[in-house]
Amino acid sequence: MDEPPVLHSRRSLTLRFDIPVSKTHEFWDALRDGRFVTTKCSKCGNVSFPPQADCPKCMNNGFVLVDVGREATLLTFTQVKVTPASFAASEPYIIAIGEFPGSLKVLAWLEGMDPKNAKLGMKLRVEARTSKEGNPYYVFVPV
Amino acid sequence: MNIAELAFESIKQAVDDAGVDKKDIKNVILGSAGTWYEESLPAVIVNEYAGLDSVGTMRVEAACASGSAAVKSAYNSIVSGEGDVAMAVGVEKMSEVDTPTSVELIGRAGSYMWEFENYGMTFPAYYALYAVAHMNKYGTTEEDMSRVSVKAHHYGAMNPNAQFQKEITLEKAMNSQVVSWPLKLYDACPLTDGSAAVILASEETAKELTDTPVWVKGIGYSSDSANLSRRADYVGLEAAAQAAKRAYSAAKVTPQDIDVATAHDCFTIAELMAYEDLGFCKKGEGPRMIREGQTELGGKIPVNLDGGLKAKGHPIGATGVSMAVEITKQLRGEAGRHQAPIKKGLGLVHNVGGTGHYAYVTILSRD
Numbered sequence: 001m002d003e004p005p006v007l008h009s010r011r012s013l014t015l016r017f018d019i020p021v022s023k024t025h026e027f028w029d030a031l032r033d034g035r036f037v038t039t040k041c042s043k044c045g046n047v048s049f050p051p052q053a054d055c056p057k058c059m060n061n062g063f064v065l066v067d068v069g070r071e072a073t074l075l076t077f078t079q080v081k082v083t084p085a086s087f088a089a090s091e092p093y094i095i096a097i098g099e100f101p102g103s104l105k106v107l108a109w110l111e112g113m114d115p116k117n118a119k120l121g122m123k124l125r126v127e128a129r130t131s132k133e134g135n136p137y138y139v140f141v142p143v
Numbered sequence: 144m145n146i147a148e149l150a151f152e153s154i155k156q157a158v159d160d161a162g163v164d165k166k167d168i169k170n171v172i173l174g175s176a177g178t179w180y181e182e183s184l185p186a187v188i189v190n191e192y193a194g195l196d197s198v199g200t201m202r203v204e205a206a207c208a209s210g211s212a213a214v215k216s217a218y219n220s221i222v223s224g225e226g227d228v229a230m231a232v233g234v235e236k237m238s239e240v241d242t243p244t245s246v247e248l249i250g251r252a253g254s255y256m257w258e259f260e261n262y263g264m265t266f267p268a269y270y271a272l273y274a275v276a277h278m279n280k281y282g283t284t285e286e287d288m289s290r291v292s293v294k295a296h297h298y299g300a301m302n303p304n305a306q307f308q309k310e311i312t313l314e315k316a317m318n319s320q321v322v323s324w325p326l327k328l329y330d331a332c333p334l335t336d337g338s339a340a341v342i343l344a345s346e347e348t349a350k351e352l353t354d355t356p357v358w359v360k361g362i363g364y365s366s367d368s369a370n371l372s373r374r375a376d377y378v379g380l381e382a383a384a385q386a387a388k389r390a391y392s393a394a395k396v397t398p399q400d401i402d403v404a405t406a407h408d409c410f411t412i413a414e415l416m417a418y419e420d421l422g423f424c425k426k427g428e429g430p431r432m433i434r435e436g437q438t439e440l441g442g443k444i445p446v447n448l449d450g451g452l453k454a455k456g457h458p459i460g461a462t463g464v465s466m467a468v469e470i471t472k473q474l475r476g477e478a479g480r481h482q483a484p485i486k487k488g489l490g491l492v493h494n495v496g497g498t499g500h501y502a503y504v505t506i507l508s509r510d
Binding site: 006009019049050075076077078079080081082083084085086087088090093095097105106107108109115120131135137 | 181239241243244246247250251254256257258259260261262263264265267268271272273274275276279320321322323324325326370371372373374377
């Protein structure tokens with residue numbers, strides 16, 4: 001079948017966002033120091049992940065940082081084979097959701113293991129990483 | 144064809160079918176997620192092309208449920224007395240960018256900072272997380288999921304408007320390329336260009352326009368967290384279950400009353416979970432429904448007789464409107480080779496946005 005005629009646009013558009021993290025920079029600062037923490041409302045004590053400066057439960061503005069805990073249980077995972085354009089250079093990666101004591105859940109890459117050996121319920125540890133651009137992030141690794 | 148030309152094809156059919164003068168349309172609501180086509184303000188582009196002048200208009204976005212959001216918004220304009228006639232249009236053109244860019248744009252549609260920036264989530268990956276949890280809890284198999292795909296292609300082959308009109312074998316689905324384990328190419332809906340349109344009218348006007356009106360009996364809706372890590376579990380879509388309960392309650396009917404349904408099968412696991420979320424079976428029994436053929440023609444509750452998102456195609460913003468078109472045809476007995484037996488005169492549209500971020504369930508009735 002012939003391709004229908006198109007006008008290949010002369011214009012292209014590249015978007016790169018400067019994402020504000022000022023209200024929760026303490027989270028990122030801690031991550032740079034290798035600590036995985038999150039926010040706890042200074043009024044009602046509600047713990048949030050992802051961290052947020054404003055409490056979604058009582059709407060108070062103000063928080064203290066609390067440790068999330070180091071060991072999580074693997075709830076579910078997948079291995080991404082067909083990657084998005086901006087991850088074209090990545091090898092297939094495993095994405096996992098782990099649950100920490102107190103039922104806080106976190107989504108991150110699961111590194112350092114063959115997906116064939118991943119079993120729901122297995123123990124994971126969270127580790128801080130730094131991207132080649134210098135941005136902090138976190139991953140799971142098997143315990 | 145471009146976005147306006149594509150929308151026009153459906154708008155013309157809807158206006159002709161309803162026998163309405165387009166000057167009487169007071170509100171035109173466009174469902175379109177956008178970003179993969181060149182126009183930034185599609186509602187006015189579409190209206191201008193179709194000669195819909197001086198109307199109340201907007202583009203609504205509820206991700207893959209934008210179409211149902213458009214129907215709801217148009218419906219609200221009628222019941223609030225803003226006018227006697229409104230139109231909901233859904234349109235998406237996804238073929239203007241390359242596939243990796245589409246994968247990127249859809250993958251970003253979660254909680255960007257926490258799911259995409261560092262982890263490159265894709266839509267198949269989101270639903271794969273649900274599939275793995277469902278398999279682990281209920282013994283659902285990859286074969287169960289492939290059966291949904293085989294069913295979709297079976298009915299797609301009967302739909303002259305479907306993107307894929309060819310039957311496939313279970314073996315072909317099972318052996319297709321892994322996209323995000325355990326989901327394979329044939330577990331995933333395609334990228335699609337498409338449009339759909341429906342005319343909504345007040346009760347009085349509808350009766351003047353046609354002898355075969357289809358009535359909106361109840362609309363249920365809900366939403367859930369953007370971030371998957373804030374969901375209670377990964378074996379069903381809570382927003383969809385809530386939307387279904389609200390729709391049944393609004394329409395004063397039960398799941399057993401529904402003659403025919405469309406379910407949001409963006410991935411095969413999504414259709415299995417939809418059977419459960421809609422109350423067509425108990426939690427965890429979705430796979431048994433497909434194994435036993437209960438959602439085929441002749442089964443307990445036929446689902447996606449138009450081929451579903453998998454075979455008919457999934458032009459994001461058009462899908463919900465297209466589902467309303469399909470159920471309207473079914474209730475009027477105009478669905479041709481894939482016509483379901485209509486006993487109680489009730490059909491259901493289940494339309495999910497994102498990975499259960501948005502959910503709309505719309506119940507339509509012949510009587």
